[in-house]
Amino acid sequence: MAKWISSRELRRYWLEKREIALLDVRGEGPYADCHPLFAVSVPISEIEEKLPPLVPRLSAPIVVYDDGEGYVERAATRISALGYSSVAILEGGLAAYYRVGEVYRDVNVPSKAFGELVEAIRHTPSLPAKDVKEIIDTRDDVVVVDARRFEEYNTMSIPRGRSCPGGELVYRIHDAAPSPETLVIVNCAGRTRSIIGTQSLINAGVPNKVLALRNGTIGWTLEGLEVDRGKTERLPEPSEDARSRAFENADRWAKNVGVLIISSEQLARFRNEAETRTLYTFDVRDPREYSRGSPAGFVSAPGGQLVQAVDEWVGVRGARIVLYDDDGIRARMTASWLLQMGWDVYVLNENAEMPGTPPMPQAPRIRLPANAAVTVADYKTRGDMAVFDLARSPAYRKGHIPGAYYASGPELVRDLKAVPGTGPILLTSPNGVVAAANVAHARLAVSREIHYLSGGTTAWEQAGNTLETETRWLSVPKDVYKRPYEGIDNAQANMQSYIDWELQLVAQLANDGVAGFHVVR
Known part of the structure; x- marks a missing residue:
């Protein structure tokens, strides 16, 4: 108990x-x-x-x-x-x-609150959207970098913007802005990534003047300015000279913050202690680089997003974190921020002998009910099963098995009880795991035959079957928070409310007293 x-x-x-x-x-x-x-x-x-x-x-x-x-x-x-x-x-x-x-x-509140604290302590320079628009329209020697994920940039961006996720900025900026006279403008959707991106370049000592677009594309949109859509321009891989300069800058700043660089032997010791001290190991490079190979045991966590949304990768506050990249630049800059956010973080030396297969800590026991699985072929043969999809509602809207109803995972039993009939029920989810994990609880409360689709909706698609987008709501879809800084159809009132909320986070942190943040000057 x-x-x-x-x-x-x-x-x-x-x-x-x-x-x-x-x-x-x-x-x-x-x-x-x-x-x-x-x-x-x-x-x-x-x-x-x-x-x-x-x-x-x-x-x-x-x-x-x-x-x-x-x-x-x-x-x-x-x-x-x-x-x-x-x-x-x-x-x-x-x-x-x-x-x-x-x-x-x-x-992602810890990261956003920290970003606001950084701006308050370091006075990170920024300009409102109208001033940035005038600069973009009248000056040639300007580089506009979008510090969000490429997918967000592709959805909408400001004119002349090029994609460079925040963890890549120090790594790539020197070739993009080779003249110290070139103005660099950093933007994101709201505030955090433009603040952290701008301050990263300032911390690293780039000679250019660097400014954040105040309030990001939200501020741009609230001023009635037009955004571009479908853009694909990215900052290129750096030259050897640019890479060398970036490393010197990142290393100098990391030392100033107190980032520790560890060897393979130290990493091995951390891994041997992983049963008594939680350890996370992340590869902070661009996901395209990660896909071409990474040291064993390292999970892809692009540096800019890791700082922006650390709680999407790390669930244990107080845990130990080790970062890796193959040049030492991005890991140092990412670690410099995580350390200021109160994390116990280290960087694996980029020249270290790459560790082999790590010892495997005891893994969670995920037991799926074998007697409840139904294959795609079995389902199509039976034809008498009512299908309920436990995917998050945006995934359900995007496409689901024809005839499937959306069902709330937390309230599955309550809502299944309201379904008329006595026939069998089939639960599905994107890969089938969530559906399988909820069969036992549903069976305890609903006196109907309940199964799950083996391999989930993905297996349905892989078998050559089509999806539909017509929605059927068994449950009210309140499972996902609609972020007012993503997408192109956000209400202006929601965007303004979000900016107003961010601006009061420093006061909340002070009143709370548990953050453990310390911004290095």
Whole structure:
């Protein structure tokens, strides 16, 4: 049986820099409405798929909470069934935490709050959209770099912008702006990545004047300015001379911050300690480089996105992190930010002998119900099964098995009880894992034959079958937070509200007192 932990005790873990993972087991929508600073979103229906990479050590302390929905006992049971040995429930849930600590809205809050703190401490220079537009229209010696992921840049960008995700900026800027007289403008969708990108170049000592587009494409759009769509321009790979300059700059700044460079032998020691100290190992290069090969055991986490959304890769606050790249530039710059965010982070020496296959820590036990699997061929033969899709609602909208209903994972049982009929039910999800993991709970509450589609909707597609986009909602789709800084159809009021929210994060951090951030000057 899971134990209980108070909110004050939980906060002491953060203040004392001890390892702990705080899991919000509601859907992402409610999580984005309100959660503690270091909470990580792991919806109860997705525990078996999402938790293992976020919390790789089975003995790491885990705390789960909800807001009175009744998920926590079931979540603790499912987490323990995976082999995790230290699972606790937050006493009183979110409401009790609210009485002793700040709660935040949106997602990736630690990174965004840190970005605001950086701007406040370092006075990161920026210009409003109208001034940037005038510069772009009237000056030739300007380089505009978009610090988001390429996919976001491709969706929409400002004129003359070229893609250069934030972790690549110091690595690639010298050839893009060879004259020190060239003005460099860094933009993102909102604020964080343009602030961090601009400050990265300033920290690295590039000779150019560097400015952030204030409030990113949101600010651009709110001013009524037009964006480009479908652009594909990227900053190129750096020349040897540019790479050498970038390394000197990154190494000097990393030393100033206190980044430690480790050998293969030190990495091996960390790996041997991974059963008692949580370890994450990340390759921070461009994903295209990662796909061509990486040291064993390193997970792709592009540097700019890792800083922007560290909670999407790292679930255990207080854990140890080792970064790798093959030139030493991007890992040093990424580590310099993570260290200031309070992480225990190291860089594997780029000249180190690449480690072999690492020792494998004990892995979570994911047991799928074998007697519940139905193949694509079996489903097509039977023809009597009602299909319910547990994919996130955007994936469901994009395409699903013809006739399938969207079903909320956390509220699956409640909503299945409302389905008329007595015939068999087939659960599916993108790869089938989430569907399989929820069969047992559904069977306990619904007296109908329940199966899952082996291989999920992906297997359906791979068998040559088509998907449809007509929607059928068994559940209200509140599983995903619609980010007001992504896409092209956001309401202006939501965009302005988001900017206003970001601007007050520094005050929230000060009132909360648990962040552990320290911005180096």
